[in-house]
Amino acid sequence: MEKIKETKAQSKRGLWKPEEDLILKNYVETHGEGNWGTVSKRSGLMRGGKSCRLRWKNYLRPNIKRGGMSQEEEDLIIRMHKLLGNRWSLIAGRLPGRTDNEVKNYWNTHLNKKNLLGKRKTIDSNKQHIDNEDNIEKQDRRKPSQPHKSQSIFSTSPERTTDEGLMDLDEKKQQVKEESSFTDGTWMEGAVQCFNYDYDYDIDMIGTPLMMMNPDYSNFVFDEGPFTSYMDSFVLFEAFGTDSDHVGIQSFLP
DNA sequence: AAGGACACCAACCGCTTTCCA
DNA sequence: ATGGAAAGCGGTTGGTGTCCT
Known part of the structure; x- marks a missing residue:
């Protein structure tokens, strides 16, 4: 327990700096992936193994695709989520260059609110429904150039x-x-x-x-x-x- | 111009699963 | 069979930038 506390206290946290990225990238390219626990020690990075692994997996790995999702990717996420639920790694596995974290974030920020908006009302969720509608309205005010591309997918369900x-x-x-x-x-x-x-x-x-x-x-x-x-x-x-x-x-x- | 509200997303946390000695 | 380490995973948090009032 003390050892865990000590390790946590020693580990640097927060956003990664470009120089840290460079160190990690060079290290992994030289020594290969794995043994993340030793990466921080050997590379000189004051980061936890978990942090290093995540940084590599989500950002530094070759073939990582950055930037906004295409319409095709968005459609695929919606369809896969319909089928699999919150199995982000599985969904991301079908989107070359995208990570589970990215897909999850994209869902939570861009797609989930559309989903909630389209959900049928229930007695308890009435207020939430209205709140979501309000949020979408606010978002629209902020970004009028971004239409809700897939909203109709979720808004066609009749009352049960x-x-x-x-x-x-x-x-x-x-x-x-x-x-x-x-x-x-x-x-x-x-x-x-x-x-x-x-x-x-x-x-x-x-x-x-x-x-x-x-x-x-x-x-x-x-x-x-x-x-x-x-x-x-x-x-x-x-x-x-x-x-x-x-x-x-x-x-x-x- | 300033401050508050909000959206976005990188990073972290904690639990579960897998691997290996 | 078992226990510890490593990796995987989904949920959550917090920093930052943008927009609105």
């Missing part, structure tokens, strides 16, 4: 009725399809393309079960699904069962 349980399956499928459509009218296409996977999906195979796993949330996530850990190497997943109350997902590994 309380007698939803009585809806027949076809009706439910249609609603699911409408709620999860992207701006271009495709459904899950982006997610499928993300995995370089050309598959003739249909709503029965993928959409309905997924949405039913979390029927109250149009921006669905994979909650604790055992298959999610295979997403990155994912080749095929398939729903089995047609009973709306007992559907599941089965994953197939390569």
